[in-house]
Amino acid sequence: MPEKPIARRYLVSGLVQGVGFRFYAQRAAERLSLSGYVMNRHDGRVEVYAIGEPGPLQELMIELRQGPRGASVSDVTEEEVAVVDEYAGSFTIEHDSW
Secondary structure (H helix, E strand, O other): OOOOOEEEEEEEEEEOOOOOHHHHHHHHHHHOOOEEEEEEOOOOOEEEEEEEOHHHHHHHHHHHHHOOOOOEEEEEEEEEEOOOHHHOOOEEEOOOOO
């Protein structure tokens, strides 16, 4: 029986903008059947909000720590957050309002 979906927010630091990180994160999330979004933040980090089961979310964290070729990930923080129904069902690339 599938577990109830949970949500996590990951903040990825390092050289993570301008290297295709959002597309990398989107492909990884879709491959893991996760929904949510990814976006560049004005502070130079990449934010990933993901909804799914614990196992795939843990696998996403591993993928985010690796990053795409050209990226240099220095840190990934993770926090448990509420499931926002607006982001359930697909994984999108969003844009910060900066």
